[in-house]
Amino acid sequence: MGKARRKNENGFLFEQVYDFILHRIERGEWQGNEKLPSIRQLSLEMKVHRLTVFKAFQLLKEQNKVYVVDKKGYYVQIGNASKEAESPPIVTAYPKENQLAAVHAAPVMYQFSQALIDPNLLPNHYLSDYVKKVFDLYPKVLATYATVEGDPELRESLAHYFMNIHKTYVTPENILITTGSQQAIHLIAQAFVKPRDTVLIERPAYSAAIDTFKNQGANIVAIDITEKGYDLDRIEDYMKTYKPRLFYLNPTFHNPTGYVVPVFQRKRLVELAEQHNCLLVEDDAYPDIYFEKQAVQPVYTFDTTGSVIYVRSFCKYVSPGLRVAAVLCPPALRPALITVKSLADNGSPLLNQKIFLHFFHSERMQQHFSKLRIALQIRKEIMEEELSETGWQWESPKGGLNLWVKLNDDVSGSDLLKKAIEQSVSFVPGVYFDPYGQDHSRVRLTYSYMNEVKIKEGIRKLVHISQSLNGKY
Amino acid sequence: MGKARRKNENGFLFEQVYDFILHRIERGEWQGNEKLPSIRQLSLEMKVHRLTVFKAFQLLKEQNKVYVVDKKGYYVQIGNASKEAESPPIVTAYPKENQLAAVHAAPVMYQFSQALIDPNLLPNHYLSDYVKKVFDLYPKVLATYATVEGDPELRESLAHYFMNIHKTYVTPENILITTGSQQAIHLIAQAFVKPRDTVLIERPAYSAAIDTFKNQGANIVAIDITEKGYDLDRIEDYMKTYKPRLFYLNPTFHNPTGYVVPVFQRKRLVELAEQHNCLLVEDDAYPDIYFEKQAVQPVYTFDTTGSVIYVRSFCKYVSPGLRVAAVLCPPALRPALITVKSLADNGSPLLNQKIFLHFFHSERMQQHFSKLRIALQIRKEIMEEELSETGWQWESPKGGLNLWVKLNDDVSGSDLLKKAIEQSVSFVPGVYFDPYGQDHSRVRLTYSYMNEVKIKEGIRKLVHISQSLNGKY
Numbered sequence: 001m002g003k004a005r006r007k008n009e010n011g012f013l014f015e016q017v018y019d020f021i022l023h024r025i026e027r028g029e030w031q032g033n034e035k036l037p038s039i040r041q042l043s044l045e046m047k048v049h050r051l052t053v054f055k056a057f058q059l060l061k062e063q064n065k066v067y068v069v070d071k072k073g074y075y076v077q078i079g080n081a082s083k084e085a086e087s088p089p090i091v092t093a094y095p096k097e098n099q100l101a102a103v104h105a106a107p108v109m110y111q112f113s114q115a116l117i118d119p120n121l122l123p124n125h126y127l128s129d130y131v132k133k134v135f136d137l138y139p140k141v142l143a144t145y146a147t148v149e150g151d152p153e154l155r156e157s158l159a160h161y162f163m164n165i166h167k168t169y170v171t172p173e174n175i176l177i178t179t180g181s182q183q184a185i186h187l188i189a190q191a192f193v194k195p196r197d198t199v200l201i202e203r204p205a206y207s208a209a210i211d212t213f214k215n216q217g218a219n220i221v222a223i224d225i226t227e228k229g230y231d232l233d234r235i236e237d238y239m240k241t242y243k244p245r246l247f248y249l250n251p252t253f254h255n256p257t258g259y260v261v262p263v264f265q266r267k268r269l270v271e272l273a274e275q276h277n278c279l280l281v282e283d284d285a286y287p288d289i290y291f292e293k294q295a296v297q298p299v300y301t302f303d304t305t306g307s308v309i310y311v312r313s314f315c316k317y318v319s320p321g322l323r324v325a326a327v328l329c330p331p332a333l334r335p336a337l338i339t340v341k342s343l344a345d346n347g348s349p350l351l352n353q354k355i356f357l358h359f360f361h362s363e364r365m366q367q368h369f370s371k372l373r374i375a376l377q378i379r380k381e382i383m384e385e386e387l388s389e390t391g392w393q394w395e396s397p398k399g400g401l402n403l404w405v406k407l408n409d410d411v412s413g414s415d416l417l418k419k420a421i422e423q424s425v426s427f428v429p430g431v432y433f434d435p436y437g438q439d440h441s442r443v444r445l446t447y448s449y450m451n452e453v454k455i456k457e458g459i460r461k462l463v464h465i466s467q468s469l470n471g472k473y
Numbered sequence: 474m475g476k477a478r479r480k481n482e483n484g485f486l487f488e489q490v491y492d493f494i495l496h497r498i499e500r501g502e503w504q505g506n507e508k509l510p511s512i513r514q515l516s517l518e519m520k521v522h523r524l525t526v527f528k529a530f531q532l533l534k535e536q537n538k539v540y541v542v543d544k545k546g547y548y549v550q551i552g553n554a555s556k557e558a559e560s561p562p563i564v565t566a567y568p569k570e571n572q573l574a575a576v577h578a579a580p581v582m583y584q585f586s587q588a589l590i591d592p593n594l595l596p597n598h599y600l601s602d603y604v605k606k607v608f609d610l611y612p613k614v615l616a617t618y619a620t621v622e623g624d625p626e627l628r629e630s631l632a633h634y635f636m637n638i639h640k641t642y643v644t645p646e647n648i649l650i651t652t653g654s655q656q657a658i659h660l661i662a663q664a665f666v667k668p669r670d671t672v673l674i675e676r677p678a679y680s681a682a683i684d685t686f687k688n689q690g691a692n693i694v695a696i697d698i699t700e701k702g703y704d705l706d707r708i709e710d711y712m713k714t715y716k717p718r719l720f721y722l723n724p725t726f727h728n729p730t731g732y733v734v735p736v737f738q739r740k741r742l743v744e745l746a747e748q749h750n751c752l753l754v755e756d757d758a759y760p761d762i763y764f765e766k767q768a769v770q771p772v773y774t775f776d777t778t779g780s781v782i783y784v785r786s787f788c789k790y791v792s793p794g795l796r797v798a799a800v801l802c803p804p805a806l807r808p809a810l811i812t813v814k815s816l817a818d819n820g821s822p823l824l825n826q827k828i829f830l831h832f833f834h835s836e837r838m839q840q841h842f843s844k845l846r847i848a849l850q851i852r853k854e855i856m857e858e859e860l861s862e863t864g865w866q867w868e869s870p871k872g873g874l875n876l877w878v879k880l881n882d883d884v885s886g887s888d889l890l891k892k893a894i895e896q897s898v899s900f901v902p903g904v905y906f907d908p909y910g911q912d913h914s915r916v917r918l919t920y921s922y923m924n925e926v927k928i929k930e931g932i933r934k935l936v937h938i939s940q941s942l943n944g945k946y
Contacts, residue, residue, distance in 0.1 A: 015488070101621055101815040119616030127615050128608040135601040142600045142792035142828075143592030148574055179652060183818040195668070212816045215663075319615035323822045342574040343685045344817065345656040349796045352822055355615075 013048050018056040020046065025065055025076050032078030036066065099432050100207045103417070106426050110458025112445045113426040115255065115401045117317050120451070121375050123368050127319055127359060134354045146350035148342045150177025150326075154357040158326050161360075168301045170328060176337055179348045180323040181285060181313035185209050185248070187344060188281055188309060188327075189216040191336040193245055200238060200247035204404075204433035204442070206255050206283070209248055218245075222435040225254055227395055229261040232268055239276035246279035252295045253286045256433050256444040257404040258397025266299045273307040279333075280308040285316060288369050290399040291377045306330030317372055318359065322352045376401070376448055379455055383447040386459040390466070401448040404430070411469045412440040419465045425458050486521050491529040493519065498538055498549050505551030509539060572905050573680045576890070582897040583931025585918045588728065588874045590790050593924070594848050596841050600792055600832060607827045619823035621815045623650025623799075627830045631799050634833075641774045643801060649810055652821045653796040654758060654786035658682050658721070660817060661754055661782060661800075662689040664809040666718055673711060673720035677877075677906035677915070679728050679756065682721055691718075695908040698727055700868055702734040705741055712749035719752035725768045726759045729906050729917040730877040731870025739772045746780040752806075753781040758789060761842050763872040764850045779803030790845055791832065795825045849874070849921055852928055856920040859932040863939070874921035877903070884942045885913035892938045898931050 021042075024030045036042075039057065043050040057074050060066045066074045104114045134141060149155065155172035162170040178184040185208075193199060195217030201210060203222035214220060221242050223235055229251075238244065249269075251261035261269075273280045280299060287295040300310035310328040315321075329337055341347070359365060383403060384396060393406040407413065413429030420426065430442025450458060494515075497503045509515075512530065516523040530547050533539045539547045577587045607614060622628065628645035635643040651657040658681075666672060668690025674683060676695035686693060694715050696708055702724075711717065722742075724734035734742075746753045753772060760768040773783035783801040788794075802810055814820070832838060856876060857869060866879040880886065886902030893899065903915025923931060 101812075101819070105620070116618070117616075119613040122613075122616040124613050124616050128612065131604060131608060135604060139601065140592040140595075140597050142794035143590075143595040143597050145589070145793055147578070179818040179822070182816070186817050208816060208819070215813075215816060320618055321615035321823045323618075323818070339574075340688075343655070343681060343688060344659050345652040345796065346574070346681070349652070349822060349825055350794045351825065 013052050014055055017042070017046055017048055017052055018059060021056055021060060022065065025060075030076050032076050034076050035072070036074040036076065038073055099211070100428065103426060103428055103432075106421050108421060108426040109424040110454055110461065111426055111449050112447070112458060112462075113428050114449060115316075115444075115446045116320055117372070117376075117401070117448045118451060121372055121448075122317075122319060123359075123364060124319075126362075126364050126368075127355065130358045130362075131355055133358055134351070137358075138354055141351050141354055144350060146177070146347045146353060148338055148347045150175065150348060151350060151353040151357065154324075154353045155326075157357055157361065162328065166297060166301045174328055174331065174334070176327040176329055176334070176341060177348050177353055178325045178327055178341070179345070180315065181283060181311050181325040182208060182212075183344070183348075184311040184325050184327045185281070185283065186212050187337060187340045188246075188311075189213050189218070190344075191340045192279060192333070193218050197245040198242040200235070200242070200244040200278070201435050202249055202254070203435055204256055204430065204439070205248070205435060206250060207428070207432040209283070210433075210435050213248065220435045223247075225257065225259055225261070227259055229259070229265045230269070232265060232272070235269070236272055236276075239272060239278050243276070244278050246281050247273065248281045248283065249299070250283040250285070251299055252284055253289065253398065253400035255285065255400065256402050256428070256430070258395065258400045258402060260296060260398055261299075263296050266297070267302050270299060270302045270307060274305050278307075281311065282308055283311045283313075285313040286400045287312075289317060289373060289376060289401065291373065291380070292398055295399065300328060303330075306332055309333065314356065314360070318365070318368070319356070322356050324348070324352055324356045379447045379450075379452060382452050382455050383445065383459055386456055387463070390463050401446050403445045403447060405443050405445055406441055407443060407466065408470060409441070411466055413443040414440065415469060416443065416462075416466055419469060420462055423461055423465060425462050425465070427462070486525050487528055490515070490519055490521055490525055491532060494529060494533060495538065498533075503549050505549050507549050508545070509547040509549065511546055572684070573901065576899060576901055576905075579894050579899050581894060581899040583927055583934065584899055584922050585920070585931060585935075586899040586901050587922060588789075588917075588919045589793055590845070590849070590874070590921045591924060594845055594921075595790075595792060596832075596837060597792075599835075599837050599841075600828065603831045603835075604828055606831055607824070610831075611827055614824050614827055617823060619650075619820045619826060621811055621820045623648065623821060624823060624826040624830065627797075627826045628799075630830055630834065635801065639770060639774045647801055647804065647807070649800040649802055649807075649814060650821050650826055651798045651800055651814070652818065653788065654756060654784050654798040655681060655685075656817070656821075657784040657798050657800045658754070658756065659685050660810060660813045661719075661784075662686055662691070663817075664813045665752060665806070666691050670718040671715045673708070673715070673717040673751070674908050675722055675727070676908055677729055677903065677912070678721070678908060679723060680901070680905040682756070683906075683908050686721065693908045696720075698730065698732055698734070700732055702732070702738045703742070705738060705745070708742070709745055709749075712745060712751050716749070717751050719754050720746065721754045721756065722772070723756040723758070724772055725757055726762065726870065726872035728758065728873065729875050729901070729903070731868065731873045731875060733769060733871055734772075736769050739770070740775050743772060743775045743777075743780060747778050751780075754784065755781055756784045756786075758786040759873045760785075762790060762846060762849060762874065764846065764853070765871055768872065773801060776803075779805055782806065787829065787833070791838070791841070792829070795829050797821070797825055797829045852920045852923075852925060855925050855928050856918065856932055859929055860918075860936070863936050874919050876918045876920060878916050878918055879914055880916060880939065881943060882914070884939050886916040887913065888942060889916065889935075889939055892942060893935055896934055896938060898935050898938070900935070 030036060039050050039053045042053045057066060065077055067077055068074055152172060154177060155175040158175055159170045159172045189212050193213060193216045197218050198221055199213045199218040200221050200223060202225040221238055223230060223238060282299045284298055298310060300308040313325045315324050391408055394403050413431060417429050428444040430444060431437055431440050447455060503509060512523050512526045515526045530539060538550055540550055541547055627650060628648040631648055632643045632645045662685050666686060666689045670691050671694055672686045672691040674693055674695050675698040694711055696703060696711060755772045757771055771783060773781040786798045788797050864881055867876050886904060890902050901917040903917060904910055904913050920928060
């Protein structure tokens with residue numbers, strides 16, 4: 001049996017390697033007459049035996065996909081790129097670094113990279129009162145585990161909250177508490193995405209979500225999000241062609257662009273999802289951070305058949321340190337999600353849930369939101385003012401924490417970042433948010449973390465650096 | 474390209490289904506002349522199209538592995554079980570429920586299932602003092618994220634702690650903070666185990682760890698752990714034959730048995746691991762809960778080549794609610810683990826880490842441990858006394874929280890549990906801890922959660938229920 005097993009395993013690995021190479025040739029990532037990576041490189045990258053790579057190359061040679069140049073290596077045969085040039089590239093997944101985390105880790109004075117709110121704008125003092133209250137109310141809160149789904153009291157309170165603001169029916173049983181929305185996305189990927197499933201994702205999209213689905217082994221197909229929302233015909237087309245397992249979307253004050261998908265598109269999207277058996281995963285992180293008018297109804301409120309999972313992050317603008325998010329999940333999908341959560345960490349810490357619960361109930365929360373909106377709008381406007389002379393382009397966001405800025409033609413976001421970090425300024429190059437890794441012209445500038453003075457100073461520095469790269473100095 | 478992709482996907486799924494059926498026939502799980510599950514059942518179970526299952530059956534028929542009985546279905550051809558009857562069964566992985574979580578969820582008066590410490594034995598009052606201290610020291614602790622690796626101050630303090638108690642060299646960079654040891658195991662599985670990798674695991678073993686590796690797609694091979702530790706020749710043999718990616722072990726006050734693997738075996742095990750390129754994942758949850766003498770040196774302290782990841786849970790006997798565990802990780806393995814952690818939740822909550830840090834530094838911690846050991850030893854002895862007349866068998870554990878009990882012949886742990894829960898008593902059937910799901914004769918009884926009176930009452934009830942199942946009443 002040992003032998004049979006190893007034979008099967010070889011077959012499996014062989015197919016992986018073969019597919020890996022062929023996909024890249026077909027989608028034109030490796031082009032005609034281009035030299036392929038060496039057998040040694042690929043065996044290291046894919047963690048397989050060199051012989052397996054060699055065999056894959058041999059078969060591709062027989063099929064006239066590659067050719068050999070003596071003592072040099074393997075080259076792509078011309079004319080093998082995909083005929084369907086119109087179809088979007090499919091990104092096959094192999095474990096890769098979380099790029100965003102690496103940028104955030106850089107210690108700088110002018111931090112426009114991490115989409116967090118300035119701790120000075122958060123209700124720290126109030127929260128520490130609530131912590132004391134929590135210990136009086138639940139003296140053994142640190143001695144017990146929460147249930148895997150999350151604290152029943154918090155879930156009940158959130159169910160009421162959702163019913164109130166969204167005029168929809170939610171029960172505590174539909175709610176799962178997670179350690180931030182990042183964990184929610186990760187659990188959803190593990191519960192519902194198998195390797196080689198297709199996942200639809202916005203372009204641009206939240207970088208750590210892209211990485212999560214890629215690391216789960218998904219093929220990524222991207223759909224543009226613009227000021228006007230989505231091209232729904234294209235979404236329908238992609239759902240038919242690629243049969244995606246799920247569509248990860250962030251339709252309200254979208255990260256990084258700040259766009260809002262209009263209501264008529266939300267309704268139609270739910271119909272499409274239902275029709276094509278595609279799960280919608282709606283990530284809603286900043287609905288309360290609006291500047292003109294309140295956020296429109298979330299997509300999940302139009303769902304009547306259990307096609308939408310709604311991920312609601314709460315802590316970003318109250319207490320990021322608490323790391324509390326809620327997932328609204330249709331009943332049929334609940335068991336898989338609970339199982340994955342129980343294996344992932346056996347439930348989020350109870351203390352954090354109780355602190356959040358008590359603050360969340362308070363009037364101070366609403367007052368905090370009103371103040372926060374004003375403070376952030378001021379910071380946004382200051383950043384926009386500083387950028388107004390640069391020739392850079394952006395749509396003024398209607399909510400959220402970021403400007404999504406198009407640089408001048410001849411500077412790439414990544415090049416700018418390298419120089420900027422040297423001068424203690426950080427931001428996120430737009431290419432990190434591109435599922436296809438192609439758009440180098442954009443950057444995401446977060447206006448919520450630095451105070452007014454720092455925004456002015458830091459953005460001036462950044463503009464200066466960009467101009468020097470442009471050869472103007 | 475769309476077509477090519479779908480063809481490849483079909484090929485992949487086909488191979489999965491074919492392997493799934495063939496493995497079960499070869500290992501004798503489906504025996505000669507036994508009816509196979511229907512095409513419909515398998516297509517539902519494996520979430521593939523019926524046609525894919527049909528094709529797999531057709532190929533197996535051609536290969537004379539199965540035969541058809543008209544209008545009845547497919548049957549196993551005789552003589553197809555594996556020749557190597559000596560080799561252990563290999564459990565192929567498909568997502569399954571976390572069984573343990575389901576038992577723990579049952580609301581009962583006599584809780585011998587969850588291996589937690591009675592909240593009344595924990596230093597709740599002291600901890601709430603430390604929480605206030607934390608807010609004085611770090612007024613913005615709730616306004617910021619911890620770094621992905623965990624709070625630097627906590628990691629430094631833990632590095633000193635490990636160096637002190639284990640006389641080994643540890644730097645803060647080697648330490649990753651996780652939300653409990655369950656998360657650590659889950660992250661390790663994601664970072665280092667690919668589908669169809671083999672994972673070596675003790676038999677019996679912590680049920681949620683078994684489930685985690687299975688859900689990651691690993692083939693599980695189990696190695697017995699006994700009072701004397703391991704059969705190292707067998708481990709060597711398995712490492713040669715199955716080339717396991719990692720060995721998950723719990724060698725100190727092992728869960729569920731309480732066994733301690735002797736020092737000479739620890740040393741040899743590290744040599745074997747290094748020789749066969751097998752990662753050792755050492756789970757150490759209760760080293761401070763010993764009754765006779767202190768725990769022996771962990772396996773990782775004998776490692777000189779980066780072959781061991783050490784998972785140290787702290788909170789179980791201080792403050793389970795904080796959910797803080799530490800992972801000591803060789804430098805080469807660190808980047809993969811950090812990436813997975815950043816995608817899993819972007820770092821554990823900072824508040825919890827700071828509270829733990831300050832309590833951990835205190836003298837009260839050591840005083841707490843001494844008291845706790847005495848309290849738990851008393852509870853263990855009371856439970857043993859209550860069981861002494863039953864004819865049930867167990868080795869008195871030298872540490873930890875559980876008795877691993879062999880019932881009388883004619884009652885299975887699962888049957889006993891069903892009746893017990895009706896009468897408000899819970900425990901964990903031993904079969905949950907068996908990677909092969911075969912040993913029905915054992916139960917795990919936790920003595921740490923109930924007080925002395927409840928232990929007496931609950932165990933009497935349990936014995937009574939067992940006797941009634943035996944037909945003695």
